Each structure stands twice: as structure tokens, then as C-alpha cells.
Amino acid sequence: MSGSENARDLELLAGVARNDRKAIALLYQRHHLRLYRYLLRFVKSEAVAEELVNETFIDVWRAADRFEGRSQVSSWIISIGRNKAISLLRKRSDAELDDDYASGLEDDSDTPEVTTLKQDKAAALRVCINKLSDEHREVIDLVYYQEKAIKEIAVILEVPENTVKTRVFHARKKLSEHMRKAGLDRGWP
The missing domain is CATH 1.10.10.10 (Winged helix-like DNA-binding domain superfamily/Winged helix DNA-binding domain)
Structure with missing residues (x-):
């Protein structure tokens, strides 16, 4: 991701921190597909991956004002999604596997x-x-x-x-x- 893309993400995240619904919609639009694909390979279930994407962006909405800038916004979002997936998989040992998708x-x-x-x-x-x-x-x-x-x-x-x-x-x-x-x-x- 280029510096200008991360700068745009930082602007959007600042908007999210101010409860700007348009900013979270744009941030979601920019990152949901990549996050979904990552989580799908992680949890191997379309429904679970979609649910995790939604939960991740809810957390982004809630935690936007606490973003410390130690990484790119996209990495922060993926990290949140990854942690949610790990928690879910620990709870659900019967997670569906879909290798043929x-x-x-x-x-x-x-x-x-x-x-x-x-x-x-x-x-x-x-x-x-x-x-x-x-x-x-x-x-x-x-x-x-x-x-x-x-x-x-x-x-x-x-x-x-x-x-x-x-x-x-x-x-x-x-x-x-x-x-x-x-x-x-x-x-x-």
C-alpha cells in the first residue's frame, strides 16, 4: 500500500473517530474485500468470514480514536480480524472447512x-x-x-x-x- 493510500486511510480513520458514518463506509469499501479474502482462507467458511469482517469493522468504529499509528491502517484492520478469527476458532473446534471454494x-x-x-x-x-x-x-x-x-x-x-x-x-x-x-x-x- 502506498503512502498516499495510507494517508487517505488515516484521514478516514480520523473521520471514523469523529463518528462520521461516511468515513466508516469508505474505509469499509476500501478494505472489506481484502479482509474477507484473508479471513476466508483463515476460517474456510464464507459465512464466518463475512461475520468476522462485520465484527472487525464494528471494532474499528469503536477503537478508531485509539489507533496509535504504529502500523498502516490496513494492517491494523487485518490484525483485528485475525485476532477475532483466532478467538472464534479456539471456541469453535468444528469450524467448517471449504477447500474447494x-x-x-x-x-x-x-x-x-x-x-x-x-x-x-x-x-x-x-x-x-x-x-x-x-x-x-x-x-x-x-x-x-x-x-x-x-x-x-x-x-x-x-x-x-x-x-x-x-x-x-x-x-x-x-x-x-x-x-x-x-x-x-x-x-x-
Whole structure:
């Protein structure tokens, strides 16, 4: 996220702190989809992810005036959502698993053959990612899907930056091993 985008988020958050409903609507509009996708990969349930997004933005509404600026606003929001998801998963050991959700998504610009190849490779990649430990799977998600920097991931996970670097290193190494065993190259069809 660029500095100007974070500056805009800071302006919106200041508006939220003043109980500006338009500001929370705009902040929600800017971040709900990315948060939803992150939480969906985390909890593996569309309904639960949507509920967590709503609860997260309620907390953003309530805590906007306490934002300390130690991270980007987007990282703060993801951190709130992540903590809610962890709490929920601790309470609900029977959380639904939906590993096939993303495999049904299709890119309209591709031919059917390319779409099938991508779906097959994406499904195989998901299988490899799911073989990783929870810690490794989470850093892969934050680095590659959420496009967060090491510093931001450290804030989200509440661990030192060097711990994040170590987890990313080992996660990449393990993922590469799983991909090699599955016969996957690193290229995309």
C-alpha cells in the first residue's frame, strides 16, 4: 500500500473517530474485500468470514480514536480480524472447512483449457500450502495474498520481525519441497 493510500486511510480513520458514518463506509469499501479474502482462507467458511469482517469493522468504529499509528491502517484492520478469527476458532473446534471454494472461480479472459490448467495447478498449490504448518501457511498468505511487508506482518502477528523472516524462509523452503514432490513447477500455465 502506498503512502498516499495510507494517508487517505488515516484521514478516514480520523473521520471514523469523529463518528462520521461516511468515513466508516469508505474505509469499509476500501478494505472489506481484502479482509474477507484473508479471513476466508483463515476460517474456510464464507459465512464466518463475512461475520468476522462485520465484527472487525464494528471494532474499528469503536477503537478508531485509539489507533496509535504504529502500523498502516490496513494492517491494523487485518490484525483485528485475525485476532477475532483466532478467538472464534479456539471456541469453535468444528469450524467448517471449504477447500474447494477458490477452485470454482474462473478467469473470463482465459480459454477453457488455460482455465482448467490454472484451476488444476491452483488446487494442487492449495494442497501443498495446506500441508504447511499453521504458522507457515499464515505467513505465506500474508506475504503473497495480502502483499504485506515483513514489518507489517510482525505487527499483525505480534512477533519480532526476525521471527517473521525465519518463518517466511522456512515456509518457502517447505512449500518448494511440497511443490517439487507434487510435480509442480513454479511457472503458471
